[in-house]
Amino acid sequence: MAFSIFFAITVIVNLSYAVSKKTLHLFEIFFIWMVSNIIHHNFMTIFALNMEMINFNSNSTSYWTMALIRLFLIPILIIWYIDKTQDPKNKKIWKNLLILIPLLIGVEYLATLLDVYVFKKWNLLFSIIEWGAILLVITFLSTCFKNILRKELS
Amino acid sequence: MLPFPEQFNENEWFIILNTTLGFIWVLFLPKRYPHVISILMILLNVSIAIIMDHLIATPPLDLYDLNDLKKYEITDIITYLMYSPYALLCVYLFDKFNPKGIYITAYVLLWSLFALGFEWLAVFFNVFHFSGWTFLNSFAFYLFATSIYIVFYKFIRKHMNNSKYQKGMP
Numbered sequence: 001m002a003f004s005i006f007f008a009i010t011v012i013v014n015l016s017y018a019v020s021k022k023t024l025h026l027f028e029i030f031f032i033w034m035v036s037n038i039i040h041h042n043f044m045t046i047f048a049l050n051m052e053m054i055n056f057n058s059n060s061t062s063y064w065t066m067a068l069i070r071l072f073l074i075p076i077l078i079i080w081y082i083d084k085t086q087d088p089k090n091k092k093i094w095k096n097l098l099i100l101i102p103l104l105i106g107v108e109y110l111a112t113l114l115d116v117y118v119f120k121k122w123n124l125l126f127s128i129i130e131w132g133a134i135l136l137v138i139t140f141l142s143t144c145f146k147n148i149l150r151k152e153l154s
Numbered sequence: 155m156l157p158f159p160e161q162f163n164e165n166e167w168f169i170i171l172n173t174t175l176g177f178i179w180v181l182f183l184p185k186r187y188p189h190v191i192s193i194l195m196i197l198l199n200v201s202i203a204i205i206m207d208h209l210i211a212t213p214p215l216d217l218y219d220l221n222d223l224k225k226y227e228i229t230d231i232i233t234y235l236m237y238s239p240y241a242l243l244c245v246y247l248f249d250k251f252n253p254k255g256i257y258i259t260a261y262v263l264l265w266s267l268f269a270l271g272f273e274w275l276a277v278f279f280n281v282f283h284f285s286g287w288t289f290l291n292s293f294a295f296y297l298f299a300t301s302i303y304i305v306f307y308k309f310i311r312k313h314m315n316n317s318k319y320q321k322g323m324p
Contacts, residue, residue: 026313027190034197041208045226046155049212058214067209145193152188153317 002114003065010073017076023086025153029079031145032138036075039134044070053126055118062116069111077103078135082142097135104131159229160222168279169221169232176239186249191310192242198306199241202299203234210287217287221280233281240272244300245307262304266296 024032048054056066081100085093105127111117159166210217220230244265253261270293276282 025317027194027310030194030310031197034194034201037201038197038204041204042226042231045208045212050155050157050225056213060214063214071205145190148193149190152190153314 002111002116003061003068005114006065006068006073006111006116010068010076013073013080014076017080017083020080022083023088024079024083025146025149027149028082028142028146032079032082032142033075035138035141036078036134037071039137040070040074043130043134047122047130051121053119053121055120057115057118065111065114065116069107069116073107074104077107078138081135082139085139086146100135101128101131156231157223157225157227159227163280165221165280166229168276168281169229169236173232173235173239176236180239180242180246183243183246186246187311188314191245191307191314194310195242195245195303195307196235196238198303199238200234202302203237206295207234216285218285219283236276236281237269237272240269241303245303248304248307249311258304262297262300265300266293269296269300 022029044054048056056062077100081096084090084096090096105124108117108127112119207220209215211220220233221227222229248261251261270289273282273292274289277284
């Protein structure tokens, strides 16, 4: 059930982003997707393996659900957020952040509810700090990449 | 959070020397394409390595371990950069010699064999400890990964030639 629910959510989110008007260059989308994957995988492994704050369910459905969330759902939500913040007409950057962080935390807690993860020494505050830090790093790196891209393409 | 290695021995030296010398070597190559392409190629390489490692080298599969500790250590992060100079060199030489037809298959095969040899060295120096993973699995994976690099490189190169940063963009 967990896989079906997350697969449906992932398809809907990816499809909606694919058909929406984009501000980001294709290379920026690639860049953010890869950086989100790298940073999120590292954070999760540190929390799970080193700090033992999160446990991953060992059955294969949960395992593939976790892979789906990490590879295709979380990065696309972050890409969409950065895309919106780059839109010159958008004046509500902070409002977008207030939507995105609860959304990402919601994905995590839905995964817990469906037994994909088990939170051990984890609480809501850690989630807020985790996503705040991840978004800060990704936004900074994507701005640096945008400057290089703009210089080399123009 | 991120522990240091228990002992600084052959695996740490192998990783650090390989990464440092590899990047120095790549830096001295004459420029053939924009830096954004190199950045994307390095990121693709690191992403594939991290995604694979965190999916198959952690429970429930746990097919191999990296370095000294069962935990995620600082040297593990540098390990992900170890392959990047060779991935860059692979696309650099591909761009230079521009193989066509069956030579592309030969090129992919050659680099996969090189990567396999490199992995054998890494196993020899105790960077990887296999527990269910085999060199045959690695070879199959390197064939796939090298093909992905080349397809991705050709795609971004083509897209780079066709695209300009549009005026009015932020």
